Amino acid sequence: MPELPEVEAYGRRIKDGALHRTIETVTLGNDTKHVELPGPEDRARFEGHQFTEVRRHGKYLFAGSATGPWMALHMGMAGSVRVYDAEDGNPDYARLIVAFEGSRRMAFRDPRKFGWVKYVDTPETEIEARELGPDALDLDADGFANRLEGGRGAIKSALMDQSRLAGIGNLWADETLYQTGIHPATKIPELSRDDISGLHKASDRILRGVCDVDAHYRELPDAWLIHRREEGYACTRCDGSIARIKVGGRSSYFCPKHQVEAA
Numbered sequence: 405m406p407e408l409p410e411v412e413a414y415g416r417r418i419k420d421g422a423l424h425r426t427i428e429t430v431t432l433g434n435d436t437k438h439v440e441l442p443g444p445e446d447r448a449r450f451e452g453h454q455f456t457e458v459r460r461h462g463k464y465l466f467a468g469s470a471t472g473p474w475m476a477l478h479m480g481m482a483g484s485v486r487v488y489d490a491e492d493g494n495p496d497y498a499r500l501i502v503a504f505e506g507s508r509r510m511a512f513r514d515p516r517k518f519g520w521v522k523y524v525d526t527p528e529t530e531i532e533a534r535e536l537g538p539d540a541l542d543l544d545a546d547g548f549a550n551r552l553e554g555g556r557g558a559i560k561s562a563l564m565d566q567s568r569l570a571g572i573g574n575l576w577a578d579e580t581l582y583q584t585g586i587h588p589a590t591k592i593p594e595l596s597r598d599d600i601s602g603l604h605k606a607s608d609r610i611l612r613g614v615c616d617v618d619a620h621y622r623e624l625p626d627a628w629l630i631h632r633r634e635e636g637y638a639c640t641r642c643d644g645s646i647a648r649i650k651v652g653g654r655s656s657y658f659c660p661k662h663q664v665e666a667a
C-alpha cells in the first residue's frame with residue numbers, strides 16, 4: 405500500500421511532467437465501476453485550467469493551482485500515477501485520464517480499485533474533513549512526541565493512525581520499529597522519552613531515505629527490514645530471525661530477539 409514516500413514519488417512524476425500545461429479533457433479510463441472518480445460535471449471543471457503545484461499530505465496527493473481547481477488522489481492499496489505521451493498509449497488499469505494540450509497525459513492507475521480521485525476546493529478543506537494529523541515529515545521531535553501523547557495502545561497502531569500523524573503505514577511502521585529495536589505491540593505508556601525520540605529520528609530518516617530513492621526499494625540499504633519481510637529470514641541487527649505477528653489486525657514483521665517488549 406503506497407505510503408508517504410511512494411506517494412511523494414508519484415507527486416514528483418506530476419511535478420516533472422505535468423505542470424503548467426492546459427488541461428483539455430478529464431475522462432474515465434477502463435473498467436471504472438466501483439471506483440470513486442469525479443463525475444462529468446466535476447471533470448469538466450478542470451478543463452482549461454493548469455496544475456501549477458503539487459502538494460502531498462500523508463498519503464494524499466493534491467494537484468492544482470492557487471486559484472483552483474484541485475484534484476485529490478488517494479492510492480488505496482495499489483494505485484499509482486503515470487505521466488506519459490498519448491503515442492505511448494494509456495497504461496493498463498488507467499481509471500482516470502487527464503489530457504493536457506499537445507500529447508501529454510496523466511493517468512490514475514488502480515488495479516485493486518481501492519483508491520479514488522475527486523475534485524476538491526482546496527487541499528486544506530479535504531485534510532480537515534478527513535481529520536488528518538500533521539504530515540509525518542513536518543514534525544520535529546517535540547511535535548512527534550505530542551502526537552503520541554495520551555495513547556494507551558500499541559505503538560505500531562499509533563504510528564499508523566493517520567489522525568495522529570499522516571503518512572506512515574504498515575511497511576514503514578515495521579521498518580521504524582525494527583531499526584529502533586522496539587517491539588510493535590509495546591504499549592505507548594511503556595515507552596521512555598528516549599524511545600520516542602529514537603522513533604522520531606528513525607521514522608524521519610527512513611521516510612526521507614525512501615523519498616530520496618523515489619521509493620525504489622532495491623536502492624535502500626541491505627540491512628533494512630524491507631528486504632526480508634519473511635518469517636525465518638535472518639535478522640541483520642542480531643542473530644535472531646524474522647517473525648510475524650498481528651498487531652491491531654495488521655501483519656507485523658519484526659525480530660523477537662532485539663525488539664523486546666518492555667518488562
Ligand SMILES: [Zn+2]
Binds near residue numbers: 643659660661662663
Ligand atoms: Zn534482531
